[in-house]
Amino acid sequence: MTTFELGRERPPSTEARVDELVARMTPEEKVAQLGSRWVFELADADGRLSSDAPKLLRHGLGQVTRVSGASSLRPREAAELANAIQRHLVEETRLGIPAIVHEEICSGLMARDEVVFPQAIGLASTWEPELVQALADAIRVQMRARGAHQGLGPVLDVCRDPRWGRLEETFGEDPHLVARMGMAFVRGLQGDDLASGVVATVKHLVGYGASEGGRNWGPPQLGARELRDVYLHPFEAAIRAAGARSVMNAYNELDGVPCAAAGELLTTMLRDEWGFTGCVVSDYFSIRQLADYHRFALDGEDAAAQALAAGLDVELPSVDCYGAPLLAALASGTVSQDVVDDAVRRVLRTKFELGLFEQPFVDVGRAARLPEPRLLARELVRKSLVLLRNDGALPLAADVGRVAVIGPCAGDARNLYGDYAYPAHVESLRHLLESGGEQPFFMPLPTGLDVDDALTGVPTVVDALRERLGDRVGYAPGCDVGGDSREGFDEAVALARESDVAILVLGDRSGLTPECTSGETRDRSSLDLPGVQEELAAAVAATGTPVVLVLVVGRPCGSAELHERSAAVLLAWLPGEEGACALADVLAGEASPGGKLPVSFPRSAGQIPVFYGHKISGGRSHWRGDYVDGPAAPLYPFGHGLSYTRFELAAAVRQSEVTWDEAIEVDVDVSNVGGRAGDEVVQLYVRDPHASVTRPVLELKAFARVELAPGESRRVTFDVPVARLGFTGRDLEHVVEPGLVELFVGASSADLVAAGSATVVAGGGLPPPKAF
Numbered sequence: 128m129t130t131f132e133l134g135r136e137r138p139p140s141t142e143a144r145v146d147e148l149v150a151r152m153t154p155e156e157k158v159a160q161l162g163s164r165w166v167f168e169l170a171d172a173d174g175r176l177s178s179d180a181p182k183l184l185r186h187g188l189g190q191v192t193r194v195s196g197a198s199s200l201r202p203r204e205a206a207e208l209a210n211a212i213q214r215h216l217v218e219e220t221r222l223g224i225p226a227i228v229h230e231e232i233c234s235g236l237m238a239r240d241e242v243v244f245p246q247a248i249g250l251a252s253t254w255e256p257e258l259v260q261a262l263a264d265a266i267r268v269q270m271r272a273r274g275a276h277q278g279l280g281p282v283l284d285v286c287r288d289p290r291w292g293r294l295e296e297t298f299g300e301d302p303h304l305v306a307r308m309g310m311a312f313v314r315g316l317q318g319d320d321l322a323s324g325v326v327a328t329v330k331h332l333v334g335y336g337a338s339e340g341g342r343n344w345g346p347p348q349l350g351a352r353e354l355r356d357v358y359l360h361p362f363e364a365a366i367r368a369a370g371a372r373s374v375m376n377a378y379n380e381l382d383g384v385p386c387a388a389a390g391e392l393l394t395t396m397l398r399d400e401w402g403f404t405g406c407v408v409s410d411y412f413s414i415r416q417l418a419d420y421h422r423f424a425l426d427g428e429d430a431a432a433q434a435l436a437a438g439l440d441v442e443l444p445s446v447d448c449y450g451a452p453l454l455a456a457l458a459s460g461t462v463s464q465d466v467v468d469d470a471v472r473r474v475l476r477t478k479f480e481l482g483l484f485e486q487p488f489v490d491v492g493r494a495a496r497l498p499e500p501r502l503l504a505r506e507l508v509r510k511s512l513v514l515l516r517n518d519g520a521l522p523l524a525a526d527v528g529r530v531a532v533i534g535p536c537a538g539d540a541r542n543l544y545g546d547y548a549y550p551a552h553v554e555s556l557r558h559l560l561e562s563g564g565e566q567p568f569f570m571p572l573p574t575g576l577d578v579d580d581a582l583t584g585v586p587t588v589v590d591a592l593r594e595r596l597g598d599r600v601g602y603a604p605g606c607d608v609g610g611d612s613r614e615g616f617d618e619a620v621a622l623a624r625e626s627d628v629a630i631l632v633l634g635d636r637s638g639l640t641p642e643c644t645s646g647e648t649r650d651r652s653s654l655d656l657p658g659v660q661e662e663l664a665a666a667v668a669a670t671g672t673p674v675v676l677v678l679v680v681g682r683p684c685g686s687a688e689l690h691e692r693s694a695a696v697l698l699a700w701l702p703g704e705e706g707a708c709a710l711a712d713v714l715a716g717e718a719s720p721g722g723k724l725p726v727s728f729p730r731s732a733g734q735i736p737v738f739y740g741h742k743i744s745g746g747r748s749h750w751r752g753d754y755v756d757g758p759a760a761p762l763y764p765f766g767h768g769l770s771y772t773r774f775e776l777a778a779a780v781r782q783s784e785v786t787w788d789e790a791i792e793v794d795v796d797v798s799n800v801g802g803r804a805g806d807e808v809v810q811l812y813v814r815d816p817h818a819s820v821t822r823p824v825l826e827l828k829a830f831a832r833v834e835l836a837p838g839e840s841r842r843v844t845f846d847v848p849v850a851r852l853g854f855t856g857r858d859l860e861h862v863v864e865p866g867l868v869e870l871f872v873g874a875s876s877a878d879l880v881a882a883g884s885a886t887v888v889a890g891g892g893l894p895p896p897k898a899f
Contacts, residue, residue: 144484145475148222149468156222157467158453159186160474161435162446163229166194166208174200174208176215184215188226189474190408192444195238195273196230196552202240202273202494209274213487225487227326227478229408229443232278232316233296233547234703235262235500236269239581242500242704246545246637246681247282247308249511249700251298251725252768254808255832256311258507263315265500267325272494276481277326277373281312283361284331284377287738289729290341292649295545295637295681295701297336299725300738300765302357303827306364306899313369321372322482329365330375331410332392333358341735342650344378344420352820352855354381357740363401364899372405372477376439378413385421387413388430393438406473408441409434414448427452432461440470501705508709510806510832513698513722514769520628520673520694522716522771523596528627530600532589533619533667535608535660536679537632540585541578542608543679543699543706544637546646550581551638558640585704588632588677591711601626605667608636609644609658616666624670630714631667631693633660634679637701645681645701654684654732661689668692677710683728687762698722716771721806721832723768723875727761739765739876740823766810766827766875772801772837776809778872780883786890787863790846793882795872797843799835807874808832811845811882814869819857825876828852849887850898863887863894 149157169180169191191212195205209228217223231237235244242265244250250259263281270278285305286297298305309329318324337358338345349358365371374397377386386392387409397403417423417430424430431448442449456462478484514521523530536542544550557578586594589602605619606612623629633656635645643649644657655661665688668674676693678685681701690696697720699710712718729737733754737746747759774797781792795809811829815822829845849863856862865887873879 141476141479144479145472148224148475149471151222152471153186154454154457155186157471158449158457160189160224160471161441161449161453162188163190163192163441163443164188165192165445166197168445169212170198170208174198174204176211180215181219184220187216187220187222187224189441190277190443191226191228193230194228195236195275196549199239203491205238205273206489206491206494210488210491213274217487224475225478225483227277227481227483228275229277229279230270230275231547232266232280233282234545236266237547237549237552238273239549241269241549242504243544243548244504245507245511245703245706246295246701247298248295248681248725249702250507251304251308252513252700252722253507253510253832254304254723254830255510256307258510259308260311260315261503262507263312264318265503267316267318269500270325271323272489274489275325276483277328278316279328279330279375281309281327281329282331283309283329283365284336285358285361286336286726287736288337288341289654289682289684289726290651290732290735291336291338292343292646292651292681293336293546294726295645296547300727301725301740301827302360304725304830306361309361309365310369310899313365313371317370317372321480326372326405326477326481327365328373328375328408329362329371331377332362332374332386333377334381335377335379338379343648346380349381351859355855355859363897366401366403368899372480374403374405374407375410376407376413378410378416380421385417385423387439388417388423388433388437390437398438404473404476406440406477407438409439409443411444414439414442428456428461432456435462435466435470440473504703505705505709508702508705509712509718511700511702511722512709512713512720513724514720515696515698515728515763515767516690516693517695517769520675521697521714523628523714527596528599529625530592530596531622531626531629531672532592532600532602532632533605533623533629534632534663535604535606536634537588537630538602538604540582540587540704540707542634542636543702543704545681545701545703546637546639546643548703550578551646553581554578555639586707588707588710591707592630592714595711595715605663606659608634608660609642611659613659613662616663619663620666620670623667623672626672628675629667629672630675630677631664632677632679633664633685635681635701637681652732654729655686656684656689661686664689675714679706683726687730690762719771719803719805721768721770721808723766723808724763725765727765728763730757730762734759734761737761740826742821743824744821746824764875764877766808767877768808768875770805770807772799772803772805774798774807774835774874775800776872776874776880778880778882780870780885782885784886784888785849786888787849787865788890788895790848791868791870791885793845793847793870793872795843795845795882796840797833797835798840799837802837804834804836806832806834809843810873810875811847812871812873812876812879813847813852814871815852816867816869818854818864818866819862820854822854825871848895848898850895852887853897861897865889
C-alpha cells in the first residue's frame, strides 16, 4: 500500500507528507533510502527482475544506478525495466516508496541508441549558453522517456591544467564562463517544473580539476580566496541562481579533509550559507575511499558516520557503507537518529518534487530515439569548432584537386567520442571481460554487441569528406593514436606528395581503458600528441604539400612546432557522432567556424599553469618576462578563435559613475568587414586596478555570440551588474568595493580594445548580494 492510497485526505504540503513517512519508517527503511543499487544487481541480462531483487529491495531503495547506461537495453526495454523496478517497490514493499533512477549525461544521455553530443569542452567553445540549455532539455526528454530522473551533471570543475585527463568533461578555465554554461545546463535539465524535469547534479565539489601535477584524485593547493572566487563560484551560481537540486562531492581532499567528509563544505557552506535544500550524492565509492584511499576513516562504519555527519545524503553506486555499517553506527549512537532523519527527508522531498509518488511509471511507447537531438548535435559541433590558425588554406577551394586525408582519427569514428560516451563504456566492459577482471560497470551484454555495433551508422571524417569531394579524397591512416609503429608512414607520405592539400586528422582516443590517451584516469605529463603522430605530421609536412591540421582531442595538445608548420589548424575537441559531418561542412566552406577557446592553449607542459586571469605578479618571469628557453605567453590565448571572415569592434561605456546596486552599460558595435557570413563572440573583460586584495589582471564578465552577414553591423549592449564585480575580501566575506573599474572588449583575452572606465560609488544601505 502506498502513502497516497491510504483512503484519507492527502497531507496539505510536501513537508507534511515527508514527515508522515519518516515517522512510519523503521531504521532499516530509513537507511535504505540513503542507498542505491546497480541495475545489474536488480535485473538479468534480458532486462527482467532478478531473483535477488526482492531481497535487495525489501526495505525500499533510494536510487537505481544507470538502468540505461549500465546495461545494453534499448530505450523501450529500459523503460520497461524501470517500470518493473518501480512496480515492485510500490506494490511489494511496506511503504511503497518509488526510487530515483540516475544516469550519466556528460556528452548526452549515456545509453544505447541515444545521440552522442560534443564533450563539454566543445560545448564551452560555442560560448552560447542557449544551445547548452537546449541540449540539456533534449537530455531531459530522453531520460524521462526511459524512466530516469537524475542526471550526473553538469561538471562544474574549473580546470587550468590540460594534463588532467578529465579536462574534456569541463567547461574550461574561467569561473564566469563555467558558471554561465552550468546555469544554462541546470535550467534545461530541470525544466520549469521538476515534476516533468530531471534533477541536475553539479559536480565535483570542489577543486577536483586543480590537482597537483594534473593527476586524478590528487590534492589541490588552493588559497581561501581563490577557492571561493574561482573554484566555488560556478557551484554557487548553479545552486543560488539556477536552483540545482543535487550536488556530488569530489574525490580529492581539500587542505587535509576529503571532500566526502567535509562538513564545512557540504553543510556550513552549501546549506547554511548558500541555502541549498537538495540532496548531496557521493561520487562513486567515495565514502569507502575515506577509509581505503585517504586513510581518513578507520573502517566502513566510521566512513559512513563521518560522511553522513558532513552532509552527504546518498551513497552511490551501490550499498556499502550506508548499509550494515551505517545501521551499526546508528545502533551504537555514533550516528544520531536526527542526522539520519534529516538526510532521509531530503531524499523523500526530492522524490515528491519529481512527482514519483503520483506517477512512478512511464509510458514505454514514448521511449524511442527522436531526430531532433541529432540535428541539435550537428549545430553544436559546427559552433564548437575553433579555427586556431589559417594562412588561407581553409576553406578548401571549390576546385581543390587531390586531397590526402591522413591520420588515425580520420578513419575511426570511435575517436570522435569522449570518455563518458556509451561506446567508450562498452569498450571498458570488453577490456574488463577480456582481461579477466570483474566488471563493475555493466551487466552482461548480449552476444554480438561491441564497440562497432555502438558506432553503427556513424560516419568517419573520411566518409564525410568523400561525400562532398568524391574520389578526389585519398586516405592513409599513417599510424595509430598510440604505439610506436611507423609502418604506415611511407603510404601516408606518398599520398601527401601526390596531393594538393593534406588534411591531418590527429588526436586522442578518449576513454577509461589503458590504451586511451584522454579521459578519467588518463592523465598525461606531456602535451605532445600521443604515439608517433607528431613524427607522422613532420614527415607529411616535409613533402611540401600544404597541411591542414585537424585536432580531435580531449585537451590542448600538440607541440608548438606542429602548429607552426601547419597552414591551418582546426580544433574539433571530441565532437561526438555528428563530428565528422560538421567538420566536413566547415572544411568545405559550407559553414564558417566561430568557436572560441574556453582554455588557454600552452606551448608546452613546462608553462603550466598558464591562464589569462592571473594576478599582476603572475603570467611572466620577473624581471625578464619570458623563460630562458621560450615565451611565457600561451600558444593561443583564452577566448581565441578565427573565422572565414573578419570583424571589427568599437566599444564605449555609457556612464562614468555607477552605484554598487546598479549595472555598468557598455555598447559594442560589431561589424563584419569580410566577404562571408560568420559569427563573432564579443567578450567583455574588467580590471580592478586597485583593491584591498590583489586582483586578476583581467576577468571575463559578459559575452555574446553574434551572427553577421557580409557588411552587416550590429550593436550589442552589455549590462554588467556592479555586484558581479565583487570578490572575497580580507575577512573572507564577499565585498563590492568602491573605486575605478576599467573595461575592455575584444575577440579574445589578448585581442582587446579599451571601452573606457567607470567609478563605483557606495549606494544607500548594504552592499548588494553576489550577482552571477
